[in-house]
Amino acid sequence: MPTKRTGFLVILGLALYFLANQTQVGWLYIMVDGLAGLLLVAFFYSRGMLKPVRVERTFHNLASLASPGPDPAKAWTAQTTPTGPPHFDLMPPTFYEDDPIEVTLRFRHAGRRPIFLSGGSETCPFAPPTERTQPFFIPALFRGQPLDLSYQTRCDRRGLHRWAALPLSSTGPFGLFRVKRTLPAPGDILIYPSYYPLKRLRLLKHRGFSEKQALRHGLSSEVLGTREYRPGDSLRQVHWRSTARTGSLVVKEFSDHDQLTLTVVLDLATGGSVGHGKFSTFETAIRIAASLAYFAEQTKTPFYLVGAGKRWKPPANPLSWTAALNVLAKVENDGHEPLAGVISRLPVLPFVVVLASRPDEATTNAVTALARRGTQTLALAIMPEAGPAPASPNLRTAGLDFKQINSHNWCDVLAGL
């Protein structure tokens, strides 16, 4: 597509041509034809110029490369990822919310014509809104000489993010014709929610949690049977006799009756969240759930996640740490069922944490009923970051463990539980 400059040159050429015809000055014809030749060549030069361009996108987790700092979350992240540049073929990188990340775009040109004055905009789907669009410019790109463009940003939002195709345009070589192309640059990245590395839950310790925990791991527990080893199983659960007999690792399965489990109830109803973006009550609930999953992992407690989403249904089996992170990275509050309904369907469980953004009367009743059925229940009312807090009944009066929490103090509150 011709640029304004081309339009100007065409007008100039026509004016010169008119004058050339009027005056018969030969050099004017030469100038006109020089302009025509230039425009012709520039036009054909620009056609298909961007076709041989390829782009690859790579990304590094800068937190994993940095030395462990005072932030325990970052420290943990650093330990769980390989040091040095990650090798994605073998092990996908692990990203958590708020991790700094370096994205590199590598442009390769396989064509014979050099590409000049190309640019576009890279849209990073998980970056903070102000850093989401990154305009870039490449003055020249030659064959066989790849060129890197890097930028650093922050993993602002959890989720499975997909990079859009990269729009590329060029006005090369002299700004006369603009050509555009959308470069396919596929890439997915799964960003886990940030979490607080909760290592103890005093609230439960006082309620005999430790005893139940001992039963969970002791020989006195009722063994239901054996199964094949799965990654994440404790070595203490290995049934050595069966392992020796079969030649492959076999672990014992315990009955649920006397096991202490940790169940987190998420409000996945569409209207269950207050606020938008990263600091909505739903996102805070996700982070709290991830922290509790971490606690369960540390204490080898079966961890269940319960909620009624549109696209996600809670699994019947306990979730491993990785599975919990995967679920929590992707789950959205797109359901229709109110939280009260989800709670009311719960059986009697050892320990349930209810994360409610809008604990209305029905929710309060459901939580109270759950507690009365013998389930130890912790209700966390997640308050919005700003604005008036939604009117909610005081759950503490119902004799429950109840805490108010928001997107800023949730780490402190969890540490105090």
Place this chain on the structure above:
Amino acid sequence: MLSRLKTKFTSNQPERSLTLRLLVLAAMLVPLLALARVSLLWPHVLAAAVGIGLGHWYSYRHLEKPNQPLRGLMFIAIHLALCWLFVGLVSGASVPQAQFAIFAQAITSFDLRYRSSLLNTLIHSFAILYVAAALSRTVELALYLLLFAVLVLAVFFTAEKETGLKRASLRPTSTGASAPHRSMTIFGFNFGLIVIPAMILAFIFTPRFSNNPIVPPFTLNIPLRGGINAEIINPGVPLVQINGWSDEIGDYFIGFDTNLDLRYRGGLSDAIVMYVRSPSRSYWRSHSYDTYTGVSWTQSDDRLIDIKRSAGVVYELPRPPGAPPTLARRDQPGLEPGEQEIVQSFTIVREQPNLIFAAYRPSKIFITAERVSLDSGDGLRVPEPLQPGLTYSVISKRPEFEPDLLRQASTDIPPDIARRYLQLPANISERTQALARNLAAPYDNHFDKITALTNYLLAEYPYNFFPPPHPPGAEAVDTFLFEDREGFCEQYVTALVVMARSLGIPARLAAGYGSGDYNPVTNYYEVRFSHAHSWAEVYFPEYGWAPFDPTPGWTPQPYPTPVQNWLFANNGHFFGLDVPALPAAALVAGGSSVLAILIPGVIIVALGAGLLFIAITLSKRLRLILAARAAARYTSLLSDPERRHILKLYRQAVRLLTRRKHRPRATWESLTEYARRSGSHPGLTRLTHLAEIAAYRPQAPDAETVAKAKTALAELKDELAKG
């Protein structure tokens, strides 16, 4: 659209790229150099170049704010340059328009703050290059054109690059190439290799609508003064003429004289005498002779007829010379069937006789002469010899001599024509007349007879600039035809004319220049002394005088070729090819019609664009004036000490907040917005209110307000101290 334009102007930032500025400077100097080469205005150009250099330096050093006094000086300087232009036009200075252009560029180069200004000045440079192109007659200009094109493209590239890098947040730390300069050079070379053939292709196929000028030709020169002169004044005539043998080469052509002496011998040099711009190849005819004495040619009638000046420097002939009388009687001044208008311009390089050279048949002459007259041989005269530097234009009406029509032409010769152009001296030999009769015997019409004679001469007689001297008393034609059997053009033509007259066909000897060497690049015919030539003109009652050239080595059709609008059609010989002409006539007619339809629209659009440009410029100026007034009003407000005091206290407060880890006030924030966003500080809120009173209220604040501001600042300090 206006809002977009406004945004564009208001967002114009000073251009800080030194590379871009240097490239523009270099690009500006190239057209100046080209102009200096072709116009020899070296002192002017050197002065302008120094001015441009200083202007660029000044513009770069004073990017931040416009210097209004300097702009005023520029305004005055531009008008002085305009005065210089008018003085030059009146006094006949050398290319005063070009002088104005270069001085104007030097003046405006002191205000090149923005990129738009830099690019606009390149348009100015292009205009100077245009002037140089119009004046240039050599291929040297190609070098300057090429250099200018390369620099302008480099400017385009750099400008795009700078803009792209400025807007982008992601930039490569290097160019991406291992050897960027080498890669760029290779690219530039390859690109040029492709552009040049494309340009040549476009050049060959560009149609030239040259015979339909909308703007009439004009000429600007000191007028040739003097009265009518019956003599042909030839400045090249030697002091001593030797009638006889010679091997000398000079600048004197015997045909440009009152008396053409066939006994004279001498070659002609290859020095260029004039440049002719014409859409058609033609002989440039000057005059003719009617009386043959046996050894020379003269004009029997030395009366001259003054041609009426129709307007300014335009002389319009009552009828085209050489045309039949019927053509003069027509009422409508349009073209006859088969006729074409040919606009030629002649630039004299070396002094020439007082003859006007033109393609056959001239109808209008544009020349700064006090008089132009027509002689009895259909030649055009001016009072004085043509001086170097003189440029004149001629519009000719090209006749079409169809052989079939000429064959059917009447043989009833008017008595006055017969009396003058059937004249023969008594000493014409019988064998000459017998040869003519023998050659013409098979034919029954004048055209075929003349053609037979011409072909005979062309085939049987080799050309020789230096034939042996004639014996005393010998008749020139008999000696040429039967003794020497070789000779130069005047001898061929004399033989043809004498033989034609002996057959009863009116004929005469015409003189002038051959078409010259065509340069397709400059579009000039380069006419040299050695192109001086003679040919015959034969009378056909219904068609007038038709030229025939019996001299070998010259084109057999001495009158203008049809106007060709394709380079290769008209100049196939340039490429050594015999390229057939394209049927361009229809295209020309169509193109001319389209052009004629488009031109008014183009003019209207250009006028509209000009008006829009003026409106934008004025609005920009108005905006600057309003901004200056606002600034002046603000300055006058600040002249009050109470106002200044309160605003000073406010600035102290902001500094205090900044030291206490508050952010400073952003440029886009109002005072109130800043106070609200800086947290709950009642002291700041009160101080902000007072500062707004000081800044915006027309009445000056009193001492009490100042005291309140002091108190508010003290409160703020206390609040900050308490944390």
